Amino acid sequence: MEPVLSRDPRTGESRGQVAVEADAAAVDAAASAASAALDALADRPARAVLLRAWADAVEARAAELVAAADAETALGQPRLSGELARVAYQFRFFAGLVDEGAFLGVVVDRPDPAAVPPRPELRRWKVPVGPVAVFAASNFPFAFSVPGGDTASAIAAGCPVVVKAHPDHPATSELVAETLRAAAEKAGLPADVLSVLHGYQAGTDLVRHPLIAAVGFTGSVPGGRALFDVAAARPVPVPFYGELGSLNPVLVTERAAAARADEIAAGLVASYTLGQGQFCTKPGLVLVPAGPAGDALAAAAARTAAAAAPGALLDARMRDGFLAGFAARAAAPGVRTLAAAAAAPADGIPQAIRAGLLEVDAADLGGELTEECFGPLTVLVRYRDAAEAEAVLSRLGGSLTATLQADGAEPGAAAWLTRLSRLAGRVVFGGWPTGVAVAPAMTHGGPYPATTSPTTSVGAAAIDRWLRPVTYQTVPPELLPPELLPPELLPPELAAP
Amino acid sequence: MEPVLSRDPRTGESRGQVAVEADAAAVDAAASAASAALDALADRPARAVLLRAWADAVEARAAELVAAADAETALGQPRLSGELARVAYQFRFFAGLVDEGAFLGVVVDRPDPAAVPPRPELRRWKVPVGPVAVFAASNFPFAFSVPGGDTASAIAAGCPVVVKAHPDHPATSELVAETLRAAAEKAGLPADVLSVLHGYQAGTDLVRHPLIAAVGFTGSVPGGRALFDVAAARPVPVPFYGELGSLNPVLVTERAAAARADEIAAGLVASYTLGQGQFCTKPGLVLVPAGPAGDALAAAAARTAAAAAPGALLDARMRDGFLAGFAARAAAPGVRTLAAAAAAPADGIPQAIRAGLLEVDAADLGGELTEECFGPLTVLVRYRDAAEAEAVLSRLGGSLTATLQADGAEPGAAAWLTRLSRLAGRVVFGGWPTGVAVAPAMTHGGPYPATTSPTTSVGAAAIDRWLRPVTYQTVPPELLPPELLPPELLPPELAAP
Numbered sequence: 001m002e003p004v005l006s007r008d009p010r011t012g013e014s015r016g017q018v019a020v021e022a023d024a025a026a027v028d029a030a031a032s033a034a035s036a037a038l039d040a041l042a043d044r045p046a047r048a049v050l051l052r053a054w055a056d057a058v059e060a061r062a063a064e065l066v067a068a069a070d071a072e073t074a075l076g077q078p079r080l081s082g083e084l085a086r087v088a089y090q091f092r093f094f095a096g097l098v099d100e101g102a103f104l105g106v107v108v109d110r111p112d113p114a115a116v117p118p119r120p121e122l123r124r125w126k127v128p129v130g131p132v133a134v135f136a137a138s139n140f141p142f143a144f145s146v147p148g149g150d151t152a153s154a155i156a157a158g159c160p161v162v163v164k165a166h167p168d169h170p171a172t173s174e175l176v177a178e179t180l181r182a183a184a185e186k187a188g189l190p191a192d193v194l195s196v197l198h199g200y201q202a203g204t205d206l207v208r209h210p211l212i213a214a215v216g217f218t219g220s221v222p223g224g225r226a227l228f229d230v231a232a233a234r235p236v237p238v239p240f241y242g243e244l245g246s247l248n249p250v251l252v253t254e255r256a257a258a259a260r261a262d263e264i265a266a267g268l269v270a271s272y273t274l275g276q277g278q279f280c281t282k283p284g285l286v287l288v289p290a291g292p293a294g295d296a297l298a299a300a301a302a303r304t305a306a307a308a309a310p311g312a313l314l315d316a317r318m319r320d321g322f323l324a325g326f327a328a329r330a331a332a333p334g335v336r337t338l339a340a341a342a343a344a345p346a347d348g349i350p351q352a353i354r355a356g357l358l359e360v361d362a363a364d365l366g367g368e369l370t371e372e373c374f375g376p377l378t379v380l381v382r383y384r385d386a387a388e389a390e391a392v393l394s395r396l397g398g399s400l401t402a403t404l405q406a407d408g409a410e411p412g413a414a415a416w417l418t419r420l421s422r423l424a425g426r427v428v429f430g431g432w433p434t435g436v437a438v439a440p441a442m443t444h445g446g447p448y449p450a451t452t453s454p455t456t457s458v459g460a461a462a463i464d465r466w467l468r469p470v471t472y473q474t475v476p477p478e479l480l481p482p483e484l485l486p487p488e489l490l491p492p493e494l495a496a497p
Numbered sequence: 498m499e500p501v502l503s504r505d506p507r508t509g510e511s512r513g514q515v516a517v518e519a520d521a522a523a524v525d526a527a528a529s530a531a532s533a534a535l536d537a538l539a540d541r542p543a544r545a546v547l548l549r550a551w552a553d554a555v556e557a558r559a560a561e562l563v564a565a566a567d568a569e570t571a572l573g574q575p576r577l578s579g580e581l582a583r584v585a586y587q588f589r590f591f592a593g594l595v596d597e598g599a600f601l602g603v604v605v606d607r608p609d610p611a612a613v614p615p616r617p618e619l620r621r622w623k624v625p626v627g628p629v630a631v632f633a634a635s636n637f638p639f640a641f642s643v644p645g646g647d648t649a650s651a652i653a654a655g656c657p658v659v660v661k662a663h664p665d666h667p668a669t670s671e672l673v674a675e676t677l678r679a680a681a682e683k684a685g686l687p688a689d690v691l692s693v694l695h696g697y698q699a700g701t702d703l704v705r706h707p708l709i710a711a712v713g714f715t716g717s718v719p720g721g722r723a724l725f726d727v728a729a730a731r732p733v734p735v736p737f738y739g740e741l742g743s744l745n746p747v748l749v750t751e752r753a754a755a756a757r758a759d760e761i762a763a764g765l766v767a768s769y770t771l772g773q774g775q776f777c778t779k780p781g782l783v784l785v786p787a788g789p790a791g792d793a794l795a796a797a798a799a800r801t802a803a804a805a806a807p808g809a810l811l812d813a814r815m816r817d818g819f820l821a822g823f824a825a826r827a828a829a830p831g832v833r834t835l836a837a838a839a840a841a842p843a844d845g846i847p848q849a850i851r852a853g854l855l856e857v858d859a860a861d862l863g864g865e866l867t868e869e870c871f872g873p874l875t876v877l878v879r880y881r882d883a884a885e886a887e888a889v890l891s892r893l894g895g896s897l898t899a900t901l902q903a904d905g906a907e908p909g910a911a912a913w914l915t916r917l918s919r920l921a922g923r924v925v926f927g928g929w930p931t932g933v934a935v936a937p938a939m940t941h942g943g944p945y946p947a948t949t950s951p952t953t954s955v956g957a958a959a960i961d962r963w964l965r966p967v968t969y970q971t972v973p974p975e976l977l978p979p980e981l982l983p984p985e986l987l988p989p990e991l992a993a994p
Contacts, residue, residue, distance in 0.1 A: 085613045107938040107957070115934060117583060122938035124958075127918060129951060232729035236894075236945045397733075409975045417976055421624060421967045429972040437612060441604040441619035443968035448733045454626060454965030460604070461621075461966060468951030469958060470918045471940035475926040478906045479914055 004198045006171040009074045009319075010312045010349045018171040021199030031209040033192035034131035034160035040189050041128065041158045044098060044483075050187050051095035051155060055088040057183035058147055058176070065175060069141040072169040074312040074349070079275060083142045090149055090438045094156035094463065103157070103463045104483055120474050123484045126467035128158030129239075130213030133206045135227065136166040136173065137218035137243075138314045139278040145169065146176040146196055149438070149458050150216035150241075157466035159213070160193045164203040166219075168314050173198075207231050207240075214466060216457065217242035218280070221372075221449050228452050241465050242452040243280060243445065245372045246400040248433050249423065250286040251389060251416060255407035257293035264405050265300035268378070271432035273308045273355045277376030278318075281401050281433040284372050287389050290361070290382045298380055302338035302357055310344035310352040313375055319351055322375030326356045329373065334364030341377055362388045370395055386412070390419070398447025399424040401433035423447065425456065501695045503668040506571045506816075507809045507846045515668040518696030528706040530689035531628035531657035537686050538625065538655045541595060541980075547684050548592035548652060552585040554680035555644055555673070562672060566638040569666040571809040571846070576772060580639045587646060587935045591653035591960065600654070600960045601980055617971050620981045623964035625655030626736075627710030630703045632724070633663040633670065634715035635811050636775040642666065643673040643693055646935070646955050647713035647738075654963035656710070657690045661700040663716075665811050670695075704728050704737075711963060713954065714739035715777070718869075718946050725949050738962045739949040740777060740942065742869045743897040745930050746920065747783040748886060748913055752904035754790035761902050762797035765875070768929035770805045770852045774873030775815075778898050778930040781869050784886050787858070787879045795877050799835035799854055807841035807849040810872055816848055819872035823853045826870065831861030838874055859885045867892055883909070887916070895944025896921040898930035922947065 001023060006015040022030070041047055058065060066080045073080070097103055104125045112119040132154040136145035143149065151161050165173035173196050181191035197206065207215055207230045215231055215238060217224050224244035231240035252264060272282050288294040313319045326341035341356025355376035360369060362383040369379050383389040402420035404427070406413040421427050425446035436444050442459030445451040456462055472480060477489045498520060503512040519527070538544055555562060563577045570577075594600055601622045609616040629651040633642035640646065643660050651658050662670035670693050678688035694703065704712055704727045712728055712735060714721050721741035728737035749761060769779050785791040810816045823838035838853025852873035857866060859880040866876050880886040899917035901924070903910040918924050922943035933941050939956030942948040953959055969977060974986045 082613065089613045105958075109934070109936045109938040112936075115586065115936070117579070117932050117934060119934040119936050120928060122934065122936055124938035124940055228734065229729070232726070232734075237725065237729075237949060239950065409973050414976045417969070417972065421969075425966060426968045426970060427972065428970040429976070431617060431971050435614050437606070437614060437616040437619065439606045439609075439612070439616050439619055441606040441621035441968055443621055443966040445966070447965075452734060453736065456966060461602075468944075469922060469940040469942070469953060471923045471938055472914070472918075473923060473925040474928050475914065475924065476906050479911045479926065 002199065004167070004170045006072055007315065008071060009315050010351055012316050012351050015071065015171070019174055019198050022197040022202035024205055027197060027202050027205040027209060030162045030195045030197055031131060031206065031211040033195060034162050035211045037160040037190045037192045038128065038130065041155070041160060041193060044158070046189060047156060047158060048095040048098040050184060050189055050193065051091045051098065051152065053183045053187045054147065054180055055091035057179050058084060059088050061179055065142070065172065068175050069169060069172045072172055073141050073314055075141070075275060080142070083140060086438065087142045087147045090143070090152050093438055094152045097460055097463060098156050101483065103467070105469065106483060108484070122471050122473055123475065123480065124469055124471040125481070125483055127470050129466055129468050130159060131211055132159040132161050132466055133212045133215045134161050134163045135203060135215070135217040135219060136163055138166050138168040139275070139280070141169040141172045142176070144218045146173050147180060149462055151194065153462040154216070154466045155193065157463050159466045162206060162212070163194065163196045164206055165196050165198050167198070170198055203227065204230055208234060210236065212238060214238050215240045216465070218457065219244070221245040224452065239465065240452055241455060241457065243400070243457055244449040244452065246280055246446065246450045247284045247370065247372050247396060248281055248399050248401045248403070249393065249396055250283045250403040250405060251420065252286065252288050252297065252405040253407060253410065253413070254289040254291070254293060255410050256405045257289050257297050259407050261293055261297040262300045265297050266304055267432050269301055269304040269308065271434045272378040273305070273376040274434045276311045276313055277355065278314060278374065279434045281436060283403060283433055284378055285370065285396070286378055286380050287383050287392060288380045290384045294382055298338060298359055301380065305339035305355050305357040308355045308376065310346055310354040312349050312351045313353060316351070318374060319353060322353060322373065322377070325373040325375070326377055329358055329369055329379065332366045332369060335360045335369070338380070362392050365392060365395070393419060393423065396423060398450040400444060400446050400450045401426045401428055403428040403431070403433050405430060425450065499696065501664070501667045503569055504812065505568060506812050507848055509813050509848050512568065512668070516671055516695050519694040519699035521702055524694060524699050524702040524706060527659045527692045527694055528628060528703065528708040530692060531659050532708045534657040534687045534689045535625065535627065538652065538657060538690060541655070543686060544653060544655060545592040545595040547681060547686055547690065548588045548595065548649065550680045550684045551644065551677055552588035554676050555581060556585050558676055562669065562676070565672050566666060566669045569669055570638050570811055572638070572772060577639070580637060583935065584639045584644045587640070587649050590935055591649045594957055594960060595653050598980060600964070602966065603980060605981070619968050619970055620972065620977065621966055621968040622978070622980055624967050626963055626965050627656060628708055629656040629658050629963055630709045630712045631658050631660045632700060632712070632714040632716060633660055635663050635665045635815070636772070636777070638666040638669050639673070641715045643670050644677060646959055648691065650959040651713070651963045652690065654960050656963045659703060659709070660691065660693045661703055662693050662695050664695070667695055700724065701727055705731060707733065709735060711735050712737045713962070715954065716741070718742040721949065736962070737949055738952060738954065740897070740954055741946040741949065743777055743943065743947045744781045744867065744869050744893060745778055745896050745898045745900070746890065746893055747780045747900040747902060748917065749783065749785050749794065749902040750904060750907060750910070751786040751788070751790060752907050753902045754786050754794050756904050758790055758794040759797045762794050763801055764929050766798055766801040766805060768931045769875040770802070770873040771931045773808045773810055774852065775811060775871060776931045778933060780900060780930055781875055782867065782893070783875055783877050784880050784889060785877045787881045791879055795835060795856055798877065802836035802852050802854040805852045805873065807843055807851040809846050809848045810850060813848070815871060816850060819850060819870065819874070822870040822872070823874055826855055826866055826876065829863045829866060832857045832866070835877070859889050862889060862892070890916060890920065893920060895947040897941060897943050897947045898923045898925055900925040900928070900930050902927060920944065922953065
């Protein structure tokens, strides 16, 4: 079986073998084991117990997990500690949703013989879809990987999870899986509520497996689209909830640029270079007005970008892709380089790169400039009037976020917000899109290619992806699940104390 | 352009040309006009006004519409009058949902700097996905066609609709479209909130059209799967909500058969021959216990089926398909014919057929017997014990419904209900699946091939298919839609009186 190596992105060197790729038999075993764990997860209180046990378990091994992830991703201890804290918070957040039960969507209709057609007694709730495949992301080794939001929300829904680990952090994935599986057993549940596989072909086999009922994915447009196509081509197609790529456009109004060019420039550079620009919500295209106010903003951004600290990207392929992507965009007609992305070897980080910043007039905006470039690069697009800004927006695909920098509620701001809401699932006013709160009202999803489905992978509604509705018609109370009973019919052992 | 003919299914004869097939330019014009109508439907109160105006409009022309549909479908005036009443009820039902606004899914998070990561102010709601393509069904010329549930729920969501008419009732489709378009204009909205196209190629072109944001479909497995594949293969894939095919299994327990064989037989035959068996919820496979109680049930069903009134199917292709489907199943190894489906020409209905009833031992159950046969036919599958019944259920695909006939809450009934809930979106206890109430708790959908997506096309949740979430982050109140404002910040003209 093919070995799986861990690599140090700071040096590009191998850290040795940490696992093997799963062959077809291993994929089948994992899917079957997940299916066998379905009944154990049907116990809703047990799911809340499990999620809280997982929060405790990752916190108990935090130092070890963060060190493992830093060695494989170069994302740094502070960022990774924050990410792991977010993971623990997220497990407890979904445990709270499981306790509360609103996600079950219980609706009860009394019979109505006068309706057309007549209405029998109907009781609806939502049940788990079945075992779920989750594809981990490169850029969040915790929060969008083995212990991430897809896993937490699927378990909350009652669905066992098979994770296809990302090749950028296989050792971390193994360590997290071991932690979560042990905690599951300690909580009295099968370890196989979660398992981890490695290997490209294993991922494809997993999506094709008849027992897999839905797929969650966070990654690139080509990789995500290929797996989306596999899921759609199955004899029994399954939902594929993929987050693929996002340009995250920003529009700066003339009045905003005039009022606070330096502040906007500083915020923008901090946002697009955060984590070396490896956030799915990185702003990758910024509409800046032509003229002196926009010039001041661009100049300030150029100064700040040039001073940004170099760092390593997640792997050598991304480093090469980033440098090539910058070079191709910088060479496009009409493009001006405000800060040159380049290799910038530093002490102990021979693979480090520095951030780039490009500028182009709206009239010259070419094809590749409207596509995401993963890494610390953004493109300022200078527009002369609203019509030119609208022409740029009309060429963009869907995004996770769209941001408006306006001068308070200036005239036209409401119309821009409405326009931006057609492009994205989250519209940010006056702030920056990087950073995604785990919250009931969050939407982390948007029109294609931001996501393949109009839904969210972060926040309370993420659980909806792993459920399907079932209606019970004229079923007597003694045969109903307790969730569908009125409180006075609950058996004494289930009634609230 | 290709002519579209109306046909009389009772005689098989043409009733003349009523429309032309849409070419690519006509499809493009319809999609563009629908897109242009989006802004008008963004006005939520206007949508409720429109839906109520449509209810009034179809009621005002009820006699004319029912006559048109009966001439093309042979479904009969009583059934079609009921179906049209259901359509009017459904329009008003969705108007009520639009008034109420719960479908907007408004969630507001106050800022929480202590959360990990910190939580900004977030306000989430749902917005229309865009223009929707709806494929009308053969068997419900009103309730699942031009004025049906997909149209009503999409308009309620704020999405203009382009309907691909079913070739079995083109004249009815034209008449309904004319009625609804005129009512829209009278209500101050563009007629193009709804338009109708004819033609197979037009349907495919419509699904491929870049302005179409989602598709609703009710029809056959081959037709639905072909269009699902087209939707998935688009450069920008769109959700395809298809209802494709459903066997609707019934399980009769030994004790139920012993207690009320005649009642169950009568209910079963009434259900599977209703509307000449052309309901998507027709029970097509019935697990009946081996032994004397089951024998009595089968004998009673055979007597009742033989006495069922012959009638015409929706078109000649379905008639041929039904008779061939019956013959193939009847000839399969081990199958016993309890009532022979056959041509049964009647006065004025030369194309009439009579219902069939087949029986087979569970051990002999062959492939085609577990597939839907459209028309008045069901298959009794005799099982000797629970293991044999389970073996049959494990071979079935997803269904819209699954029904349990038990002796009250007998031992084992709860386990059977849980088992059946894995196969279907609606589990019926002691009743029959035909007849779908338009109600908040209804689920009309199930695992593939019942539907392509775990959702419902009937009832309140049908509206969710045409919406996507958008979150506003730190947007000042004066720039928010009124739905996202707390009541005390509503402008006076929008506050409740």
